Amino acid sequence: MEKPPYDPHNPWLELRRLTPARIALGRTGTSLPTRAQLDFQYAHAQARDAVHLPFDHGVLRSQLAERGHDSVLLHSAAIDRNSYLQRPDLGRKLSDASAHVLRDHASAHPGGVDLVIVVADGLSALAVHRHTLPFLARLEEQIRAENWSVAPIVLVEQGRVAVADEVGELLGAKMTVILIGERPGLSSPDSLGLYFTYNPKVGLTDAYRNCISNVRLEGLSYGMAAHRLLYLMREACRRQLSGVNLKDEAHVQTLESDAGADMKGNFLLSPPDA
Amino acid sequence: MAVYAHSVGAQTYRFDNLKDVMAKASPARSGDFLAGVAALNDGERVAAQMALADIPLSHFLQEVLIPYEDDEVTRLIIDTHDKQAFALVSHLTVGGFRDWLLSDAADEQVLRTLAPGLTPEMAAAVSKIMRVQDLVLVAQKIRVVTQFRGTLGLRGRLSTRLQPNHPTDEPAGIAASILDGLLHGNGDAMIGINPATDSIASICAMLEMLDAIIQRYEIPTQACVLTHVTTSIEAVNRGVPLDLVFQSIAGTEAANASFGINLNVLKEGYDAGLSLNRGTLGQNLMYFETGQGSALSANAHHGVDQQTCETRAYAVARHFNPFLVNTVVGFIGPEYLYNGKQIIRAGLEDHFCGKLLGVPMGCDICYTNHAEADQDDMDTLLTLLGVAGINFIMGIPGSDDIMLNYQTTSFHDALYARQTLGLKPAPEFEQWLAKMGIFTQADGRVLFGNSLPPAFRQALAQLG
Numbered sequence: 001m002e003k004p005p006y007d008p009h010n011p012w013l014e015l016r017r018l019t020p021a022r023i024a025l026g027r028t029g030t031s032l033p034t035r036a037q038l039d040f041q042y043a044h045a046q047a048r049d050a051v052h053l054p055f056d057h058g059v060l061r062s063q064l065a066e067r068g069h070d071s072v073l074l075h076s077a078a079i080d081r082n083s084y085l086q087r088p089d090l091g092r093k094l095s096d097a098s099a100h101v102l103r104d105h106a107s108a109h110p111g112g113v114d115l116v117i118v119v120a121d122g123l124s125a126l127a128v129h130r131h132t133l134p135f136l137a138r139l140e141e142q143i144r145a146e147n148w149s150v151a152p153i154v155l156v157e158q159g160r161v162a163v164a165d166e167v168g169e170l171l172g173a174k175m176t177v178i179l180i181g182e183r184p185g186l187s188s189p190d191s192l193g194l195y196f197t198y199n200p201k202v203g204l205t206d207a208y209r210n211c212i213s214n215v216r217l218e219g220l221s222y223g224m225a226a227h228r229l230l231y232l233m234r235e236a237c238r239r240q241l242s243g244v245n246l247k248d249e250a251h252v253q254t255l256e257s258d259a260g261a262d263m264k265g266n267f268l269l270s271p272p273d274a
Numbered sequence: 275m276a277v278y279a280h281s282v283g284a285q286t287y288r289f290d291n292l293k294d295v296m297a298k299a300s301p302a303r304s305g306d307f308l309a310g311v312a313a314l315n316d317g318e319r320v321a322a323q324m325a326l327a328d329i330p331l332s333h334f335l336q337e338v339l340i341p342y343e344d345d346e347v348t349r350l351i352i353d354t355h356d357k358q359a360f361a362l363v364s365h366l367t368v369g370g371f372r373d374w375l376l377s378d379a380a381d382e383q384v385l386r387t388l389a390p391g392l393t394p395e396m397a398a399a400v401s402k403i404m405r406v407q408d409l410v411l412v413a414q415k416i417r418v419v420t421q422f423r424g425t426l427g428l429r430g431r432l433s434t435r436l437q438p439n440h441p442t443d444e445p446a447g448i449a450a451s452i453l454d455g456l457l458h459g460n461g462d463a464m465i466g467i468n469p470a471t472d473s474i475a476s477i478c479a480m481l482e483m484l485d486a487i488i489q490r491y492e493i494p495t496q497a498c499v500l501t502h503v504t505t506s507i508e509a510v511n512r513g514v515p516l517d518l519v520f521q522s523i524a525g526t527e528a529a530n531a532s533f534g535i536n537l538n539v540l541k542e543g544y545d546a547g548l549s550l551n552r553g554t555l556g557q558n559l560m561y562f563e564t565g566q567g568s569a570l571s572a573n574a575h576h577g578v579d580q581q582t583c584e585t586r587a588y589a590v591a592r593h594f595n596p597f598l599v600n601t602v603v604g605f606i607g608p609e610y611l612y613n614g615k616q617i618i619r620a621g622l623e624d625h626f627c628g629k630l631l632g633v634p635m636g637c638d639i640c641y642t643n644h645a646e647a648d649q650d651d652m653d654t655l656l657t658l659l660g661v662a663g664i665n666f667i668m669g670i671p672g673s674d675d676i677m678l679n680y681q682t683t684s685f686h687d688a689l690y691a692r693q694t695l696g697l698k699p700a701p702e703f704e705q706w707l708a709k710m711g712i713f714t715q716a717d718g719r720v721l722f723g724n725s726l727p728p729a730f731r732q733a734l735a736q737l738g
Contacts, residue, residue, distance in 0.1 A: 019448075031690060086308065
């Protein structure tokens, strides 16, 4: 990272290269200077806009079609964003009409499928708009060799994570993966989450799911996310389970190697006491 | 079971039991609607408040909201109830109790004596018929003082938890936020990290780092890494320097079970902390976090409204002589507290109820991006809690927690409260700030030093 210039009014500005936190903002009196104040307001506005941005499923479906993917558009039982935000139970289940659509599909295609990919707006349609296609492209490269049967991609408006359980159960799926917009942070309005469930059925708790979080350009790369997901799916098929009993060991290894890092190796404590 | 009825004019409202009266008397909030326990309309809500106002406080000892046999928190509340202290108000109804609390008869000393005589349900009940100004006025009378390396909760003081979180626990990044906070005069309540990784090796390394910083710069504060109490016990067993023992707690046995704890586990954590004897002024060392909606989100609320469940968590807290209790009021999301109005009211209720029960309350004045709230709402709650005499608030760089993805009060926000309300840090920390040349306070005004403190100038020089 570039070294910030020395500023006599903000003498510890250079600490900024050590963390993305909003440090060394300076002060006017004891208050936040105008620039920092408005930067914050803009970041919050972006996060708010991401929460309320409608899911543009029309564009996404035509892009999917161009790439040869069938898709189905469904709606959760939450009728609008207000209902979605206050009633998580409604976002976790399909509307009656949508459940009907899936039942019809299942009777026309008996025998179930290996994998259903669900895409839901969650708390950030922006994340889904930005990352669905490039992530799916990386995932496809990796799952091609598995010869899994795959259902049409299921899009759910006003959906929460657990809605994938109902989708998976109705389609007789062995596995579901849901791509869903995560709660926007101030510096991450477009973070995509992936939740994987083996043998999905209505009523499962989070303990039966595995989560891969923070998929975005500044976070976890598409390739790495697809790699981890594939690892989970293969292990799940071998051990016939998902969730807390199926640890993402690829992930655990990288974290453990960081854990032993010398926490004393920082400027506040160096040079070490004699 | 008792049936409660209340008539207003020609309309009669009926309530199934005390739990139903309490839930329907609660000022409106999304979590109670989600749980299906809220009043159906505003009229029913006020009728429930009227019915509640007529219920004698002594009745709360007869009709428990969650059965004694089913819940260890209820057993704790009933078994530790101090009847002698309760005698001060045992003749009052809930409504009479509100009047008494607002009167001159209820002063700081009397309220301190009364605290062990109150159950959380009594505190929650009276809060439901109090306006914001009542919650502020009564809380302002109360002081709950605790000590470890500093003295928190004195009148005219406001402390801050410096929260230097980093998305990957990078030591230099954490240190940068710590220095930024110290140079803004934050950190007297504690330097407390929410770790991104929960491995024991990483937790221990962070504890070692915080201890080394506190010792190197002789900061009269205490450190905490917010990990599960069983991990803290493991760290103590490994001989790692650990000041405060953290745990999230809730107001029902089942909700606590969802956190992987019970009263015995908390006792083990408390004992482990005490065994280190690291407090120089006192041995208050438990740090608890709570928040309305936690019991409901664990599906462990027994049909009790979320504010009453929250208040029951303070009975758990006070059993372990905590250093600090923090209601993380807006973190849980809009399905429990929908907007700024609900968050503000909840923060004031929690602070009032905790203080009334003798708990050293602080508040994480915060919101998430999917709640209908913003910085103006946080400024309002901060100002109100500052007037109400809150023990501590959070302090983070620029209000933006880059690890937990939510917004809470900033280093600057604490300075605002100091300037406008004349609130000083803990006395030991105030002296340290003066000695280091960071700032002094005269007549409320914050006067910063003219240059960087030499010790920190040296540290910055290490960056090259």
